[in-house]
Amino acid sequence: MKSSLKLFCLAALIGCSLLTASNAFAAETIKVGIVDTYSGPASTYTNDVRDAFALEVNKINAAGGIFGQQVEFVTRDSKFKVDLGMSAAKELVMREEVDILMGTINSALALAISDFAKQEKLPFLATFAKSAKITGEKGHRYVFSMNENTTMIGKAAATGLAKLPYTTYWIAGDDYEYGHAVADGVWENLKKLKPEVRLLGQSWWKVGEPDFTPYITAMLAEEPDAVIIATGGRDCVPFLKAAQTTGFNKLVPFYMHTATEISTLKPLGLTAPEGVIGTANYHSYYPDTAENRAFVAEFEKAYDRTPAVGALYGYITAQFISKAYAKAGEVDTEKFIDALEGLSVDSPVGTVTMRAEDHQIMLPMFMGVTTKVEGQQVLVASDIVTISAEDAMPSLEEIRKARQL
């Protein structure tokens, strides 16, 4: 062989061995790929998921990792777009060779990634997306939901509202899938629990509606006992602002999911309306357990802000990943999934379990009323009623019907 050819073969051999060597290094870590919206207004919510996840992963790694392997995670910004998110998910699987996919606040993207994960036979842990389809009609073996969905919101809210003395209702909200899903969820369940309730009518405005005044006036004219407001993340704050300006909250009691959450109340400060009934999955001050207090203290120390519900999702996701691998005994996808089914972890809201049948996490819901507290700049929820996870979950019968099994 000519010497230049020999040199080339040697170089190629070394190159190949380096490549395989780097692959070997990659196999030494457990990689999680997070696709989510980190730009724009949705990032207020998603930053908490990532930051709490990071905190927990650091703790896990400091304690030696999982089977001696460090847990690593990478994030990709989908900018709330499905096509960008899908390319990012594909890149994470093909190039970064992640073991687990995680994300996203955009339900349409979550469903698309779920489909992709099913094809790739890779676990996908959905965080923040609230569509009931994720573990309902589009559920499958490789997708798990780490947060509440619209069915659970509906059931929990109905359980709480059924105890209140209101019989005639008005429904109003954002005219898109999430708004209608929440409204339908609340109303169907409320009718079941309290058959004497009557719906006087409905109003639907476009997402991003600039002026709620005509809608508020129209609702006041109808004189319902209470109103169910089904707004998505974007319109919650502006609607509460309009309610405060028109005094709507003082004239008619109304319910809105996340009205009692810090993410909604913080931007409004002391101008937030009082007396609004809201449901939330996490409060930094309730339940006032040692676990919750420790969680809040750690988060505040690391990030200089109070954790919101996203932090809960990030925290439990990390806990579930760690415990499921430990239970599985090795870094194997199928064993991981089997271990994750039915697994319970401790969390700031108590012990939470991943329901085996539909891969939906069982989270309790807290219903409260917005109240001003002496000395605080942000309103809090008072008279909190806990709706247990069991009461809020869709029945297995409903899941089977949805998946047409």
Add this chain to the structure above:
Amino acid sequence: MELHTGLSFSVLCIQILVGLSKATILFIVASGLTLILGVLRIPNLAHGSLYMIGAFTTYSIATVFSQSSLGFWMALLLAPLLVALIGLIMEQGLFRFLYKRDHLMMLLFTFSFTLVFGDLVKLVWGSDYRSLAVPEIFQGSLSLLGMPFPRYNLFLLLLGPVFAAGLWFLTNRTLLGKVSRAAAVDREMVGAVGINVNRIYAAVFVLGCYLAGIGGALVAPTQNISQGMDHSIIIEIFLIVIIGGLGNVWGALLGAVIFGLTDAIGILVAPQFGIIFPYLAVITVLIFRPKGLLKSIW
């Protein structure tokens, strides 16, 4: 579809007033668009973007004064001037050379400005929504006929006729107004008479942008100041200008009133489909009067 016809008179009155207060902002912005369209023959798609820049600038200026009442008034004064300045730069820098061009070309140019301004706003202010507090004197609501009527809406309601009167005075009683109307009809003749048509065009364009800026400033306390504002308003004001009559300021007023009222009444009568009523009204008008309700310059 549920129709709520057992309405009390007071509710109807309040809803009409709410609709008219919304119409004020639509009228102010649409009048700017129709002036530019009528005199300069430019369909200014960037009008919505200028409105959005007006809103964001109002937020920034007001925040400098920690969102106090003083901050709002300062912003109301200064933000439209900034938008007018941007308009001047646009006109002198680009449009001045393009008046002889095809209308479609002008539409495309202004559309490209929409895209540029959209990204510029994202660059300067980021993509988060902003929220501006309503100035203190306008906070809360009055009880009108037993229903709450926000004070700020009352302010807008009273402002509408003021602007209408002001614009009437401008177009009918001032030299600029009269010359602009002449230039809208026959540009060459105006030039032949010895008037500097370029100056007139620049003045009208700047005035139109100023109006867009004021519209943005006025709307700032009422809603989330966000990225999509330009897209949603431009559709509404274009429709208003079309149904009112191209280039006709009174047409813009009529169109805005129709839009605001049908929106408000629609919400009252059939709240499930409240969104569609203004557009149904537009379709109805165009079926019967395709050139618009009032005389069109074109």
